[in-house]
Amino acid sequence: MGVPADLRYTKSHEWARLEGGKVVVGITDFAVAAIKEIVFLELPPLGRAVEAAKPFGVIESVKAVFDLKAPVSGKVAEVNAKMAEDFEALARDPFVQGWLVKLEAPGADLSGLMDAAAYEKFCAEEHH
Amino acid sequence: MSSEPLIFELSSPGRRAFDLPALDVPEATLPGALRRGRAPELPEVSQLDLVRHFTHLSQRNMGIDTNFYPLGSCTMKYNPKVNEDVAALPGFANLHPYQSGDTVQGALEVMFELERWLAEISGMDAISLQPTAGSQGELTALFVCRAYHEKKGRRPRKVLVPDSSHGTNPASAALCGYEVETVKSDDKGHVDLEDLKARLSPDVACLMMTNPNTVGVFEKDVRAIAAMLHAVDAQLYYDGANLNAICGLARPGDMGCDMMHFNLHKTFSTPHGGGGPGAGPIGVKEHLRPFLPVPRVEKDASGYHLKEEGFPESIGRVRCFYGNFGLLLRGLVYMRALGGDGLPEVARGAVLNANYLLALLKDRFEAPYGDRCMHEFVLSASRQKRENGVSALDFAKRLLDFGYHAPTVYFPLIVPEALMVEPTETESKETLDAFAEVLRGIAREAVETPELLRQAPVNTVVGRLDEGKAARQPNLRWTPCPPPPA
Amino acid sequence: MPHPYLPLTDHDRAAMLKAIGEPAVDSLFDSIPPDLRLGRPLALPGHLSEMELAREFGRMAGANRPVSSLESYLGAGAYEHYAPSVVRHVLGRSEFYTSYTPYQPELTQGMLQAIWEYQSMVCLLTGMDVSNASLYEGGHALAESCLMACAATGRKKVVLAEGLHPEYRQVVKTYAGPQGIQVVEVPQAASGAADLKALEAHLDQDCAALAFMNPNFFGCLESGADLAGLAHSKGALLVACVEPVSLGLLAPPGDFGADIACGEGQPLGIPLSFGGPWVGFIACRQALVRRMPGRIAGITDDNRGQRAFVLTLQTREQHIRREKATSNICTNQTLLALAATVTLSALGPVGLQEVATQCLSKAHYLAGLVSRVPGVELPHAAPFFCEFTLRLPVESAGVCRAMRGQGILAGVELSRFDKARPRDLLVCATETKTRAQLDRYAEVLARAIKEAA
Secondary structure, eight states: OOOOTTOEEOTTSEEEEEETTEEEEEEOHHHHHHHOSOOEEEOOOTTOEEOBTSEEEEEEOSSOEEEEEBSSOEEEEEEOGGGGTOHHHHHHOTTTTTOOEEEEOTTOOOTTSBOHHHHHHHHHHHHO | OOOOOOTTTTOOTTOOSOOOOOOOSOOOOOOGGGBOSSOOOOOOOOHHHHHHHHHHHHHTOOOTTTSOOOBTTTOOOOOOHHHHHHHTSHHHHTOOTTSOGGGBHHHHHHHHHHHHHHHHHHTOSEEEOOOSSHHHHHHHHHHHHHHHHHHTTOOOOEEEEETTOOTHHHHHHHHTTOEEEEEOBOTTSSBOHHHHHHHOSTTEEEEEEESSOTTSOOOTTHHHHHHHHHHTTOEEEEEGGGGGGTTTTBOGGGTTOOEEEOOTTTTTOOOOTTTOOOOOOEEEOGGGGGGSOSOEEEEETTEEEEEOSSOTTOOOOSSSTTSOHHHHHHHHHHHHHHHHHHHHHHHHHHHHHHHHHHHHHTTTSBOTTOSOOSSOEEEEOHHHHHHHOOOHHHHHHHHHHTTOOOOEESOSTTSTTEEEEOOOTTSOHHHHHHHHHHHHHHHHHHHHOHHHHHHOOOSSSSOOBOHHHHHHSOOOSOOOOOOOOO | OOBTTBOOOHHHHHHHHHHHTOSOGGGGGTTSOGGGBOOSOOSSOOOOOHHHHHHHHHHHHHTBOOGGGSEEOOOTTOOOOOOOHHHHHHHTOHHHHTOOOSOSGGGOHHHHHHHHHHHHHHHHHHTOSEEOSOBSOHHHHHHHHHHHHHHHHTOOEEEEETTSOHHHHHHHHHHHGGGTOEEEEEOOOTTSSOOHHHHHHHOOTTOOEEEEEESOTTSBOOOHHHHHHHHHHTTOEEEEEEOTGGGGTBOOTTTTTOSEEEEEOTTTTOOOGGGOSOOEEEEEOGGGGGGOOSOOEEEEEBTTSOEEEEEOOGGGSHHHHGGGSSOOOOSOOHHHHHHHHHHHHHHHHHHHHHHHHHHHHHHHHHHHHHTTSTTOBOOOOSOBSSEEEEEOSSOHHHHHHHHHHTTEEOOEEGGGTOTTOTTEEEEEOOTTOOHHHHHHHHHHHHHHHHHHO
16 A cells, blocks of 8 residues: 655654645544554544643553654644444445544644655654 | 363353351441442352363463473572471461551561561661562662762752663652653673763662672672762662572672662572562661661560560551461572572572573574673574564464463563573473473574464464453453343 | 372382483483582471461461451451351362463363453443453452553543552552653542542543542542542543442442442452462453453353354463453452352342441441541541541540450551551451440440540
């Protein structure tokens, strides 16, 4: 699966995209592959303030826990609650159907995050 | 062996496995509002059904008494039968914790003597028998550490743990309100002194260290580490999980350690009980004595006493009553059986057995820390993973097919595909030879017929489990059918 | 020196050293610097043979006077019940007691199934949704419950009704302090039950939990529903610390709205053993399951399509989440959880109710007798289960000593916990007492009081 060119990426394998005044956040297919079998996803309640690079949720396999880290600071405006029940859907399409939260982040600037080319290079390095 | 029904599935209304004498006083009743509406849906079985059910369950379980259990870091040594006999004596088993001191002198003597033995074995000045398990011992010692610093008006925020440490170390530190910082290990498996030095500051409360550590290597610089810590008034904690390697030969108290816990269920042979009970007494140096939990056992001309009062700096209690007394007792029986002369032989046997087993296996696996070890060693199945696509887990599961418990796998975290083996001193050379032959055979299978490993186990009552399903759709209890509508 | 626990012979040692390539066993210890070695024998007595051990520990056991050789009315968190014979026999199966934590489920289906059955029985008894595989003991279970409530609510204050056993409260304080959790203890009402007004005054929006004990330390029964209403009105969780045998008759925590139920499983067939090993239980509502400390067994399938048991939801635990784990607990009290499971299976719903009824009835019969002893009062008006407080006309110490001389352990003196209660005695009667013994208690008590006065 290719890494979509229109998204921005974090070193902790989240992606972010501006949509209206909001920032849509999800995890990448690289993260999904690394987790192997998702058994639990915890997403924040609506209205929760999140801070850039700090955890806003948790995703788990049987024997490992990964924090979901916010690409930008903001307030949780929407949550894709369906994903917390249908891990297969999340694993199938992490970049579109599998978005996790939308953050209210006026004036958010994603330019500090990696672009697709930089992220692919980052993953290739991490893989070795 | 076919699967065993749930005890609830054996239930048939009207059966019972136990009866009581007729009530010989007038029956009392409770106010209606406090009463239970419906009886709990416990199983109703005959006595024979009950006995068969639990006997069948026991037959679907493996213990040290049935099989070799080379589980690294767990010290699965023989659990002597006489320990159980002593613990079952009515004079011990039927003691109420609030009996008056004059009726429990023998129990207090056991506690007093055990403290004395543990102090001599560890080189520590004072012992508390209260903690229930190793992890509670860790936590108790950290409470003590915290109280020590607070008394000096200090509030260091950090606890350091090596990256090879057991998971309870950071968990205990966090529970005690500390931030946890990880110290690197060097390529020989020792604590990296440079990394430690860089992390030391007055903000460090203590370092939690296992010695020999979890890769089976003795931390030879322990005194230098203690000095570095003490220079910033940080304490050195000794995790006693691996005391079996040095018991009677070297003492944490002589290494500069300030506090420690013992695992009586590892070093001192009390049974693991399928996951407990254990006992995790702690030992401390003199400067930490005032902070130990209450009550404490003391002896004077009139006998033994449990003292609650007169310890204003004590951290209080970490549990009710006096600790897992039944386990403390078993531990002392074991120590007395070995004696001051026998305990060093335990360590010698444990280390010899581990080195021998390592010698028999080292050409088949990567041994990242060389060909010498203390009481346990870590092998890596990295090569097999790379070349044959079989993992440490596959090796573990295949061993089950041959009637062995698996080694500890994927721990310590710093060794990829880790297989951690601890034979203990109670196993014979023949047992080790047979185990090594089987494991070498499996290593051969890994090359020739790797599928056998990936499909294993096939000889056990169940095969590999779908752990993902267990976590995704938790089924954690029996749910009775709803009662028929009235 | 050959020892029964140490199998290596000189011959073995020589062969093994040769295989390793070392000249002597001691050279295997070369990695320990010489100045760190003990360099002398341990200053401890030499080894003992099995016969000597039996003699020595028999002597120490003989220096005790166990409740089985006396008539004991001691309770206060440690209860003498008859343990069905099957319990000891099942626990004696060494496939169970010499096994480790069931990390290799293929080899340990028996213990895993037993744990799952235990969890089920704890849920049935307490009326809660989920139980774990056990905690250390009752005080620890209460402390973990309070920490769990703090984590679940994000609040840092717990309110404890003083009807909770004083040692349980001490354990909570030890655990709470370093985490900056405030612990407020609220005295009971004169009736012996929780003081709802006083509790309400201490409950606020910062409060994570209201915890209480039922029956409480003084033996009195609390109104769980009222306490649940109080806690929930401030967004706090209700932690109910309950006694399992009493749940044969009493409304379970799940019925009156508790969020977490916990307690001590010792009354379920576990020997007193001077205070341990026992077993702490904890159960909660479904919504809190990810905050649960310790191990949990679950059901799944194996690759042959069979039902199988396994430890699950392990990401909560220390070996995975390390400093972020819900607790540091590792070893728990599995074998004692098995004892409780066997006891509850032996009793069944009818037997449990009968034991509870006998406890209730014998305690009430005894309370009736002693309340007629001149000068003796029952200071608490609240209803009770199998334990009640007795106020003597004289100090309890002398009376207890005198009754001990008659082979009766009269009760737990409350002066042990509160110097202001020198005349109060906590008396417990379970199904183990006969009517004749209860009658004798009242007579001996009357005589002891008369002699003391």
